[in-house]
Amino acid sequence: MNSETLTVSNSNLMLLVCAIPIILVTVQAFLFLSKALKRADELGISKETRKKVIETSAVFSIVPSLPIIIVLAVLMPTLGKFLPWLRLSVIGSAMYENMAADLTVKGFGLSGIADSGMTPSIFVSVAWVMTLGAVSWPLINILFLKGYDKGLKKMEKKGGFMVVAVGSLFVGMMAVLGIPHLVNFQNMVGITSVIIAGIFVLLLDKISGKSGIAWLKDFSFPLSMVIGMVSAIPLSLLFA
Amino acid sequence: MKNKEKQNLSTYQSQIHRMGRLSSILVVIALILVPVALTLTSGVEIDISTTLRALVGLLSLIVVISIVEFISYAPVLGAGATYLGFITGNIMNLKLPAAINAIKVAEVNPTSNEAEAVSTIAVAVSSIVTVAILLVGMIGISFILPVLQSPILKPAFNNLMPALMGALATPLFLKNLKTVSLPAVLVAILVFVMGFTAFSRVQSLLIPFFLAITIGWRYFLYRGEQKKIANN
Numbered sequence: 001m002n003s004e005t006l007t008v009s010n011s012n013l014m015l016l017v018c019a020i021p022i023i024l025v026t027v028q029a030f031l032f033l034s035k036a037l038k039r040a041d042e043l044g045i046s047k048e049t050r051k052k053v054i055e056t057s058a059v060f061s062i063v064p065s066l067p068i069i070i071v072l073a074v075l076m077p078t079l080g081k082f083l084p085w086l087r088l089s090v091i092g093s094a095m096y097e098n099m100a101a102d103l104t105v106k107g108f109g110l111s112g113i114a115d116s117g118m119t120p121s122i123f124v125s126v127a128w129v130m131t132l133g134a135v136s137w138p139l140i141n142i143l144f145l146k147g148y149d150k151g152l153k154k155m156e157k158k159g160g161f162m163v164v165a166v167g168s169l170f171v172g173m174m175a176v177l178g179i180p181h182l183v184n185f186q187n188m189v190g191i192t193s194v195i196i197a198g199i200f201v202l203l204l205d206k207i208s209g210k211s212g213i214a215w216l217k218d219f220s221f222p223l224s225m226v227i228g229m230v231s232a233i234p235l236s237l238l239f240a
Numbered sequence: 241m242k243n244k245e246k247q248n249l250s251t252y253q254s255q256i257h258r259m260g261r262l263s264s265i266l267v268v269i270a271l272i273l274v275p276v277a278l279t280l281t282s283g284v285e286i287d288i289s290t291t292l293r294a295l296v297g298l299l300s301l302i303v304v305i306s307i308v309e310f311i312s313y314a315p316v317l318g319a320g321a322t323y324l325g326f327i328t329g330n331i332m333n334l335k336l337p338a339a340i341n342a343i344k345v346a347e348v349n350p351t352s353n354e355a356e357a358v359s360t361i362a363v364a365v366s367s368i369v370t371v372a373i374l375l376v377g378m379i380g381i382s383f384i385l386p387v388l389q390s391p392i393l394k395p396a397f398n399n400l401m402p403a404l405m406g407a408l409a410t411p412l413f414l415k416n417l418k419t420v421s422l423p424a425v426l427v428a429i430l431v432f433v434m435g436f437t438a439f440s441r442v443q444s445l446l447i448p449f450f451l452a453i454t455i456g457w458r459y460f461l462y463r464g465e466q467k468k469i470a471n472n
Binding site for chain 2 (some may be wrong): 008013014017018020021024025026030031032033035036039040042043049050052053054056058060061063064065066067069070073076081082083085086088089090092093096100103104107108119120121123124125127129131132133134135136138141142146148149152153161164165166167168170172173174175176178179180181182184186187189190191193194195196197200202205217221222224225226227228229231233235236
Protein backbone atom coordinates (compact mmCIF):
# COMPACT_ATOMS: atom_id res chain seq x y z
CA MET A 1 0.00 0.00 0.00
CA ASN A 2 1.37 3.44 -0.77
CA SER A 3 2.28 5.70 2.13
CA GLU A 4 -0.39 8.25 1.28
CA THR A 5 -3.14 5.66 1.75
CA LEU A 6 -1.49 4.52 4.95
CA THR A 7 -1.64 8.08 6.29
CA VAL A 8 -5.38 8.17 5.66
CA SER A 9 -6.21 4.66 6.87
CA ASN A 10 -4.08 4.77 10.01
CA SER A 11 -4.92 8.34 11.01
CA ASN A 12 -6.13 9.35 14.45
CA LEU A 13 -9.41 10.42 12.91
CA MET A 14 -9.86 6.90 11.54
CA LEU A 15 -9.17 5.47 14.99
CA LEU A 16 -11.78 7.79 16.49
CA VAL A 17 -14.58 7.16 13.98
CA CYS A 18 -13.97 3.41 14.07
CA ALA A 19 -13.92 3.31 17.86
CA ILE A 20 -17.36 4.98 18.17
CA PRO A 21 -19.44 2.13 16.69
CA ILE A 22 -17.35 -0.45 18.56
CA ILE A 23 -17.96 1.31 21.86
CA LEU A 24 -21.68 1.63 21.03
CA VAL A 25 -21.94 -2.07 20.28
CA THR A 26 -20.15 -2.95 23.51
CA VAL A 27 -22.54 -0.75 25.50
CA GLN A 28 -25.45 -2.37 23.65
CA ALA A 29 -24.20 -5.84 24.55
CA PHE A 30 -23.93 -4.89 28.24
CA LEU A 31 -27.43 -3.37 28.20
CA PHE A 32 -28.93 -6.51 26.65
CA LEU A 33 -26.97 -8.62 29.11
CA SER A 34 -28.33 -6.80 32.13
CA LYS A 35 -31.86 -6.81 30.71
CA ALA A 36 -31.74 -10.53 29.96
CA LEU A 37 -30.23 -11.35 33.37
CA LYS A 38 -33.08 -9.51 35.04
CA ARG A 39 -35.58 -11.32 32.86
CA ALA A 40 -34.00 -14.68 33.69
CA ASP A 41 -34.26 -13.82 37.37
CA GLU A 42 -37.97 -12.99 36.95
CA LEU A 43 -38.54 -16.29 35.19
CA GLY A 44 -37.03 -18.17 38.11
CA ILE A 45 -33.69 -19.13 36.59
CA SER A 46 -31.32 -19.46 39.54
CA LYS A 47 -28.34 -17.21 40.08
CA GLU A 48 -26.10 -20.23 39.81
CA THR A 49 -27.49 -21.15 36.39
CA ARG A 50 -27.15 -17.57 35.17
CA LYS A 51 -23.52 -17.59 36.26
CA LYS A 52 -22.95 -20.92 34.52
CA VAL A 53 -24.40 -19.57 31.26
CA ILE A 54 -22.14 -16.50 31.41
CA GLU A 55 -19.03 -18.56 32.11
CA THR A 56 -19.58 -21.25 29.51
CA SER A 57 -20.47 -18.65 26.83
CA ALA A 58 -17.34 -16.62 27.61
CA VAL A 59 -15.02 -19.63 27.62
CA PHE A 60 -16.48 -21.05 24.42
CA SER A 61 -16.24 -17.72 22.56
CA ILE A 62 -12.47 -17.37 22.97
CA VAL A 63 -11.32 -20.06 20.56
CA PRO A 64 -13.62 -19.30 17.58
CA SER A 65 -12.73 -15.60 17.92
CA LEU A 66 -9.03 -16.28 17.32
CA PRO A 67 -9.24 -17.09 13.58
CA ILE A 68 -10.87 -13.67 13.08
CA ILE A 69 -7.49 -12.18 14.02
CA ILE A 70 -6.03 -13.99 11.01
CA VAL A 71 -8.57 -12.30 8.72
CA LEU A 72 -7.63 -9.03 10.41
CA ALA A 73 -4.03 -9.71 9.46
CA VAL A 74 -5.02 -10.42 5.84
CA LEU A 75 -6.92 -7.14 5.50
CA MET A 76 -4.53 -4.89 7.46
CA PRO A 77 -1.71 -4.46 4.92
CA THR A 78 -4.16 -3.05 2.36
CA LEU A 79 -6.81 -1.38 4.50
CA GLY A 80 -4.76 -0.21 7.46
CA LYS A 81 -5.35 -1.04 11.10
CA PHE A 82 -8.67 0.48 11.98
CA LEU A 83 -11.15 -0.21 9.16
CA PRO A 84 -10.64 -4.01 9.34
CA TRP A 85 -10.80 -3.80 13.15
CA LEU A 86 -14.17 -2.07 12.92
CA ARG A 87 -15.56 -4.22 10.15
CA LEU A 88 -14.68 -7.44 11.96
CA SER A 89 -15.87 -6.20 15.38
CA VAL A 90 -19.25 -4.90 14.22
CA ILE A 91 -21.53 -6.97 11.93
CA GLY A 92 -18.55 -8.42 10.09
CA SER A 93 -18.23 -12.12 9.66
CA ALA A 94 -14.71 -13.18 8.78
CA MET A 95 -15.82 -14.67 5.49
CA TYR A 96 -18.07 -11.84 4.41
CA GLU A 97 -15.64 -9.00 5.09
CA ASN A 98 -12.88 -10.62 3.12
CA MET A 99 -15.25 -11.09 0.19
CA ALA A 100 -16.61 -7.53 0.40
CA ALA A 101 -13.14 -5.99 0.38
CA ASP A 102 -11.95 -8.26 -2.40
CA LEU A 103 -14.99 -7.61 -4.58
CA THR A 104 -14.59 -3.86 -4.23
CA VAL A 105 -10.88 -3.62 -5.01
CA LYS A 106 -11.40 -5.89 -8.02
CA GLY A 107 -14.07 -3.49 -9.23
CA PHE A 108 -11.32 -0.87 -9.30
CA GLY A 109 -9.14 -3.01 -11.50
CA LEU A 110 -6.81 -4.26 -8.78
CA SER A 111 -5.93 -7.95 -8.67
CA GLY A 112 -7.28 -8.49 -5.17
CA ILE A 113 -6.98 -7.50 -1.57
CA ALA A 114 -3.19 -7.97 -1.55
CA ASP A 115 -2.62 -5.61 -4.52
CA SER A 116 -0.15 -2.83 -3.73
CA GLY A 117 -1.90 -0.36 -6.03
CA MET A 118 -4.37 0.74 -3.35
CA THR A 119 -4.80 4.53 -3.51
CA PRO A 120 -6.49 6.79 -0.92
CA SER A 121 -9.44 7.18 -3.30
CA ILE A 122 -9.96 3.43 -3.63
CA PHE A 123 -9.58 3.09 0.14
CA VAL A 124 -12.42 5.54 0.76
CA SER A 125 -14.58 3.69 -1.80
CA VAL A 126 -13.89 0.38 -0.09
CA ALA A 127 -14.95 1.95 3.21
CA TRP A 128 -18.24 3.07 1.62
CA VAL A 129 -19.01 -0.28 0.01
CA MET A 130 -18.12 -2.37 3.08
CA THR A 131 -20.18 -0.13 5.36
CA LEU A 132 -23.29 0.14 3.20
CA GLY A 133 -23.19 -3.60 2.53
CA ALA A 134 -22.92 -4.42 6.22
CA VAL A 135 -25.81 -2.27 7.43
CA SER A 136 -28.24 -4.60 5.62
CA TRP A 137 -28.38 -6.81 8.70
CA PRO A 138 -29.39 -4.25 11.34
CA LEU A 139 -31.68 -2.51 8.83
CA ILE A 140 -33.67 -5.68 8.31
CA ASN A 141 -33.98 -6.04 12.09
CA ILE A 142 -35.10 -2.44 12.50
CA LEU A 143 -37.75 -2.87 9.82
CA PHE A 144 -39.04 -6.40 10.27
CA LEU A 145 -37.98 -8.11 13.51
CA LYS A 146 -40.81 -6.81 15.68
CA GLY A 147 -43.49 -7.97 13.25
CA TYR A 148 -41.78 -11.29 12.64
CA ASP A 149 -41.35 -11.92 16.36
CA LYS A 150 -45.02 -11.14 17.00
CA GLY A 151 -46.04 -13.59 14.29
CA LEU A 152 -43.81 -16.31 15.74
CA LYS A 153 -45.13 -15.73 19.27
CA LYS A 154 -48.69 -15.95 18.01
CA MET A 155 -47.94 -19.25 16.32
CA GLU A 156 -46.34 -20.65 19.46
CA LYS A 157 -49.34 -19.57 21.55
CA LYS A 158 -51.58 -21.70 19.39
CA GLY A 159 -49.77 -24.64 20.94
CA GLY A 160 -49.95 -28.16 19.52
CA PHE A 161 -47.76 -28.72 16.51
CA MET A 162 -46.60 -25.09 16.29
CA VAL A 163 -44.47 -25.47 19.44
CA VAL A 164 -43.01 -28.70 18.08
CA ALA A 165 -42.34 -27.01 14.73
CA VAL A 166 -40.32 -24.14 16.21
CA GLY A 167 -38.36 -26.63 18.32
CA SER A 168 -37.48 -28.68 15.25
CA LEU A 169 -35.93 -25.60 13.60
CA PHE A 170 -32.87 -26.06 15.84
CA VAL A 171 -32.44 -29.60 14.61
CA GLY A 172 -32.93 -28.71 10.94
CA MET A 173 -30.45 -25.85 11.16
CA MET A 174 -27.79 -27.96 12.84
CA ALA A 175 -28.29 -30.60 10.12
CA VAL A 176 -27.47 -28.05 7.39
CA LEU A 177 -24.51 -26.62 9.33
CA GLY A 178 -23.10 -29.80 10.87
CA ILE A 179 -23.69 -32.78 8.56
CA PRO A 180 -21.55 -31.38 5.67
CA HIS A 181 -18.44 -31.59 7.88
CA LEU A 182 -19.24 -35.20 8.72
CA VAL A 183 -19.45 -36.27 5.07
CA ASN A 184 -16.68 -34.07 3.64
CA PHE A 185 -14.39 -36.85 2.43
CA GLN A 186 -12.07 -34.24 0.96
CA ASN A 187 -11.02 -33.49 4.55
CA MET A 188 -10.69 -36.75 6.45
CA VAL A 189 -9.17 -34.93 9.44
CA GLY A 190 -12.31 -32.80 9.58
CA ILE A 191 -14.44 -35.94 9.77
CA THR A 192 -12.35 -37.32 12.63
CA SER A 193 -12.60 -33.95 14.39
CA VAL A 194 -16.40 -34.07 14.15
CA ILE A 195 -16.50 -37.63 15.50
CA ILE A 196 -13.94 -37.12 18.28
CA ALA A 197 -15.60 -33.89 19.47
CA GLY A 198 -18.98 -35.65 19.33
CA ILE A 199 -17.80 -38.65 21.32
CA PHE A 200 -16.10 -36.46 23.93
CA VAL A 201 -19.14 -34.26 24.52
CA LEU A 202 -21.25 -37.34 25.25
CA LEU A 203 -18.51 -38.82 27.39
CA LEU A 204 -17.98 -35.68 29.46
CA ASP A 205 -21.73 -35.23 29.97
CA LYS A 206 -21.97 -38.84 31.11
CA ILE A 207 -18.96 -38.65 33.44
CA SER A 208 -20.36 -35.45 34.92
CA GLY A 209 -23.72 -37.12 35.55
CA LYS A 210 -22.11 -40.15 37.20
CA SER A 211 -19.41 -38.41 39.22
CA GLY A 212 -21.42 -35.33 40.12
CA ILE A 213 -18.68 -33.01 38.82
CA ALA A 214 -21.06 -30.34 37.59
CA TRP A 215 -18.58 -28.05 35.84
CA LEU A 216 -17.66 -30.85 33.46
CA LYS A 217 -21.12 -30.74 31.95
CA ASP A 218 -21.19 -26.94 31.89
CA PHE A 219 -17.98 -26.83 29.91
CA SER A 220 -18.36 -30.07 27.95
CA PHE A 221 -19.10 -28.18 24.73
CA PRO A 222 -16.06 -25.86 24.61
CA LEU A 223 -13.81 -28.61 26.03
CA SER A 224 -14.89 -31.18 23.42
CA MET A 225 -14.51 -28.62 20.66
CA VAL A 226 -10.91 -27.95 21.69
CA ILE A 227 -10.22 -31.70 22.00
CA GLY A 228 -11.61 -32.20 18.48
CA MET A 229 -9.39 -29.39 17.19
CA VAL A 230 -6.27 -30.65 18.94
CA SER A 231 -6.89 -34.18 17.65
CA ALA A 232 -6.46 -32.73 14.16
CA ILE A 233 -2.80 -31.98 14.88
CA PRO A 234 -1.54 -35.60 15.06
CA LEU A 235 -4.22 -36.92 12.69
CA SER A 236 -3.28 -34.46 9.96
CA LEU A 237 0.16 -36.10 9.92
CA LEU A 238 -1.50 -39.50 9.57
CA PHE A 239 -3.72 -38.50 6.64
CA ALA A 240 -1.09 -36.35 4.93
CA MET B 241 -50.49 -14.72 38.72
CA LYS B 242 -51.07 -15.85 35.17
CA ASN B 243 -52.23 -12.42 34.22
CA LYS B 244 -49.18 -10.85 35.77
CA GLU B 245 -46.91 -13.22 33.86
CA LYS B 246 -48.63 -12.27 30.62
CA GLN B 247 -48.13 -8.63 31.35
CA ASN B 248 -44.51 -9.19 32.22
CA LEU B 249 -43.93 -10.96 28.99
CA SER B 250 -45.35 -8.26 26.80
CA THR B 251 -43.53 -5.54 28.71
CA TYR B 252 -40.22 -7.35 28.41
CA GLN B 253 -40.78 -8.08 24.74
CA SER B 254 -41.66 -4.51 23.82
CA GLN B 255 -38.72 -3.23 25.86
CA ILE B 256 -36.38 -5.55 23.99
CA HIS B 257 -37.73 -4.36 20.65
CA ARG B 258 -37.47 -0.71 21.65
CA MET B 259 -33.92 -1.21 22.92
CA GLY B 260 -32.97 -3.31 19.90
CA ARG B 261 -34.31 -0.86 17.36
CA LEU B 262 -32.90 2.22 19.01
CA SER B 263 -29.44 0.76 19.48
CA SER B 264 -29.46 -0.65 15.93
CA ILE B 265 -30.32 2.77 14.51
CA LEU B 266 -27.51 4.38 16.53
CA VAL B 267 -24.98 1.80 15.36
CA VAL B 268 -26.06 2.17 11.72
CA ILE B 269 -25.58 5.95 11.96
CA ALA B 270 -22.20 5.56 13.65
CA LEU B 271 -21.12 3.11 10.97
CA ILE B 272 -22.11 5.37 8.09
CA LEU B 273 -20.22 8.21 9.76
CA VAL B 274 -16.98 6.33 9.08
CA PRO B 275 -16.95 6.69 5.28
CA VAL B 276 -18.59 10.12 5.60
CA ALA B 277 -15.77 11.38 7.83
CA LEU B 278 -13.19 9.80 5.55
CA THR B 279 -14.68 11.42 2.46
CA LEU B 280 -14.89 14.85 4.08
CA THR B 281 -11.42 14.89 5.61
CA SER B 282 -9.24 13.00 3.16
CA GLY B 283 -10.01 15.38 0.31
CA VAL B 284 -9.73 12.62 -2.27
CA GLU B 285 -12.05 12.34 -5.23
CA ILE B 286 -14.09 9.20 -5.33
CA ASP B 287 -14.91 7.38 -8.52
CA ILE B 288 -18.63 7.32 -7.84
CA SER B 289 -19.76 5.17 -10.73
CA THR B 290 -17.23 2.41 -9.99
CA THR B 291 -18.05 2.56 -6.29
CA LEU B 292 -21.76 2.27 -7.04
CA ARG B 293 -21.16 -0.63 -9.37
CA ALA B 294 -19.18 -2.47 -6.69
CA LEU B 295 -21.86 -1.68 -4.13
CA VAL B 296 -24.70 -2.96 -6.30
CA GLY B 297 -22.73 -6.14 -7.01
CA LEU B 298 -22.19 -6.71 -3.31
CA LEU B 299 -25.73 -5.76 -2.27
CA SER B 300 -27.31 -8.15 -4.75
CA LEU B 301 -25.61 -10.89 -2.77
CA ILE B 302 -25.81 -9.43 0.74
CA VAL B 303 -29.50 -8.53 0.68
CA VAL B 304 -30.50 -12.07 -0.23
CA ILE B 305 -28.16 -13.59 2.38
CA SER B 306 -29.24 -11.22 5.14
CA ILE B 307 -32.97 -11.78 4.50
CA VAL B 308 -32.50 -15.55 4.45
CA GLU B 309 -30.42 -15.42 7.66
CA PHE B 310 -33.05 -13.21 9.28
CA ILE B 311 -35.86 -15.64 8.46
CA SER B 312 -33.90 -18.67 9.66
CA TYR B 313 -31.97 -17.41 12.70
CA ALA B 314 -34.58 -15.17 14.39
CA PRO B 315 -36.92 -18.01 15.50
CA VAL B 316 -33.98 -19.97 16.92
CA LEU B 317 -32.16 -17.10 18.65
CA GLY B 318 -35.16 -15.08 19.85
CA ALA B 319 -35.55 -11.30 19.44
CA GLY B 320 -32.91 -10.03 21.90
CA ALA B 321 -30.18 -12.31 20.61
CA THR B 322 -31.11 -11.52 16.99
CA TYR B 323 -30.73 -7.76 17.46
CA LEU B 324 -27.34 -8.29 19.07
CA GLY B 325 -26.19 -11.11 16.84
CA PHE B 326 -26.95 -9.29 13.61
CA ILE B 327 -25.01 -6.24 14.84
CA THR B 328 -21.96 -8.13 16.05
CA GLY B 329 -21.89 -10.77 13.31
CA ASN B 330 -20.23 -14.19 13.24
CA ILE B 331 -23.53 -15.95 13.84
CA MET B 332 -22.71 -19.37 12.46
CA ASN B 333 -19.36 -19.78 14.22
CA LEU B 334 -20.06 -17.93 17.49
CA LYS B 335 -23.51 -16.59 18.35
CA LEU B 336 -25.67 -19.56 17.34
CA PRO B 337 -23.41 -22.16 19.02
CA ALA B 338 -23.19 -19.99 22.16
CA ALA B 339 -27.00 -19.76 22.30
CA ILE B 340 -27.60 -23.47 21.71
CA ASN B 341 -24.96 -24.40 24.31
CA ALA B 342 -26.47 -22.00 26.85
CA ILE B 343 -29.91 -23.55 26.40
CA LYS B 344 -28.37 -26.97 27.02
CA VAL B 345 -26.39 -25.85 30.09
CA ALA B 346 -29.39 -24.05 31.63
CA GLU B 347 -31.56 -27.11 30.89
CA VAL B 348 -34.48 -25.08 29.56
CA ASN B 349 -36.94 -25.88 26.80
CA PRO B 350 -35.59 -24.40 23.49
CA THR B 351 -38.87 -22.67 22.64
CA SER B 352 -39.57 -21.21 26.09
CA ASN B 353 -39.27 -17.66 27.43
CA GLU B 354 -36.46 -18.96 29.62
CA ALA B 355 -34.53 -20.05 26.51
CA GLU B 356 -34.96 -16.61 24.99
CA ALA B 357 -33.49 -14.93 28.07
CA VAL B 358 -30.66 -17.45 28.31
CA SER B 359 -29.68 -17.17 24.63
CA THR B 360 -29.67 -13.37 24.90
CA ILE B 361 -27.25 -13.66 27.83
CA ALA B 362 -25.05 -16.06 25.83
CA VAL B 363 -24.97 -13.88 22.70
CA ALA B 364 -24.24 -10.74 24.74
CA VAL B 365 -21.34 -12.38 26.57
CA SER B 366 -20.03 -13.88 23.34
CA SER B 367 -20.16 -10.45 21.64
CA ILE B 368 -18.22 -8.82 24.47
CA VAL B 369 -15.54 -11.54 24.37
CA THR B 370 -15.09 -11.23 20.60
CA VAL B 371 -14.85 -7.44 20.75
CA ALA B 372 -12.24 -7.73 23.51
CA ILE B 373 -10.20 -10.34 21.63
CA LEU B 374 -10.22 -8.28 18.43
CA LEU B 375 -9.03 -5.23 20.37
CA VAL B 376 -6.15 -7.23 21.81
CA GLY B 377 -5.61 -8.77 18.37
CA MET B 378 -5.40 -5.40 16.63
CA ILE B 379 -2.93 -4.02 19.14
CA GLY B 380 -0.78 -7.11 19.52
CA ILE B 381 -1.12 -8.63 16.08
CA SER B 382 2.62 -8.94 15.49
CA PHE B 383 2.92 -11.16 18.57
CA ILE B 384 -0.29 -13.14 18.15
CA LEU B 385 -0.21 -13.88 14.44
CA PRO B 386 2.92 -16.08 14.42
CA VAL B 387 1.34 -18.25 17.12
CA LEU B 388 -2.01 -18.58 15.35
CA GLN B 389 -0.34 -19.38 12.05
CA SER B 390 2.32 -21.69 13.41
CA PRO B 391 2.46 -24.93 11.39
CA ILE B 392 1.74 -26.94 14.55
CA LEU B 393 -1.53 -25.18 15.36
CA LYS B 394 -2.65 -24.79 11.76
CA PRO B 395 -4.48 -28.13 11.46
CA ALA B 396 -6.30 -27.38 14.73
CA PHE B 397 -7.65 -24.05 13.51
CA ASN B 398 -8.40 -25.46 10.05
CA ASN B 399 -10.70 -27.94 11.75
CA LEU B 400 -12.39 -25.57 14.17
CA MET B 401 -15.78 -25.70 12.48
CA PRO B 402 -15.90 -29.53 12.23
CA ALA B 403 -14.94 -29.84 15.91
CA LEU B 404 -17.42 -27.14 16.93
CA MET B 405 -20.24 -28.77 15.02
CA GLY B 406 -19.40 -32.24 16.32
CA ALA B 407 -19.50 -31.06 19.93
CA LEU B 408 -22.64 -28.98 19.44
CA ALA B 409 -24.78 -31.17 17.20
CA THR B 410 -24.14 -34.67 18.58
CA PRO B 411 -26.23 -34.35 21.80
CA LEU B 412 -28.95 -32.48 19.91
CA PHE B 413 -29.13 -35.10 17.16
CA LEU B 414 -29.20 -38.01 19.59
CA LYS B 415 -32.11 -36.41 21.43
CA ASN B 416 -33.99 -35.86 18.14
CA LEU B 417 -32.87 -38.83 16.07
CA LYS B 418 -36.16 -39.24 14.20
CA THR B 419 -36.50 -35.55 13.41
CA VAL B 420 -32.94 -35.17 12.15
CA SER B 421 -32.89 -38.40 10.11
CA LEU B 422 -34.46 -37.14 6.90
CA PRO B 423 -32.85 -33.66 6.70
CA ALA B 424 -29.45 -35.17 7.61
CA VAL B 425 -29.66 -37.76 4.83
CA LEU B 426 -30.79 -35.14 2.30
CA VAL B 427 -27.97 -32.76 3.30
CA ALA B 428 -25.45 -35.61 3.02
CA ILE B 429 -26.71 -36.51 -0.47
CA LEU B 430 -26.55 -32.88 -1.58
CA VAL B 431 -22.99 -32.52 -0.27
CA PHE B 432 -22.03 -35.66 -2.22
CA VAL B 433 -23.60 -34.36 -5.42
CA MET B 434 -22.41 -30.74 -5.19
CA GLY B 435 -19.12 -31.20 -3.38
CA PHE B 436 -18.35 -29.62 -0.01
CA THR B 437 -16.96 -26.35 -1.34
CA ALA B 438 -19.92 -25.65 -3.63
CA PHE B 439 -22.33 -26.57 -0.85
CA SER B 440 -20.59 -24.22 1.61
CA ARG B 441 -20.93 -21.34 -0.80
CA VAL B 442 -24.73 -21.62 -0.88
CA GLN B 443 -25.17 -22.99 2.66
CA SER B 444 -26.89 -19.87 4.04
CA LEU B 445 -29.36 -19.87 1.17
CA LEU B 446 -30.13 -23.56 1.66
CA ILE B 447 -31.05 -23.21 5.35
CA PRO B 448 -34.71 -22.09 4.87
CA PHE B 449 -35.25 -24.84 2.32
CA PHE B 450 -34.07 -27.48 4.78
CA LEU B 451 -35.96 -25.87 7.66
CA ALA B 452 -39.14 -26.28 5.60
CA ILE B 453 -38.28 -29.93 4.96
CA THR B 454 -37.58 -30.47 8.68
CA ILE B 455 -40.90 -28.94 9.70
CA GLY B 456 -42.78 -30.97 7.08
CA TRP B 457 -41.05 -34.16 8.22
CA ARG B 458 -41.69 -33.31 11.88
CA TYR B 459 -45.37 -32.80 11.06
CA PHE B 460 -45.50 -36.23 9.48
CA LEU B 461 -43.91 -37.74 12.63
CA TYR B 462 -46.20 -35.66 14.88
CA ARG B 463 -49.33 -36.96 13.18
CA GLY B 464 -48.08 -40.50 13.66
CA GLU B 465 -47.49 -39.81 17.37
CA GLN B 466 -50.94 -38.25 17.76
CA LYS B 467 -52.57 -41.27 16.12
CA LYS B 468 -50.69 -43.57 18.48
CA ILE B 469 -51.87 -41.57 21.47
CA ALA B 470 -55.45 -41.62 20.19
CA ASN B 471 -55.31 -45.39 19.65
CA ASN B 472 -54.08 -45.96 23.16
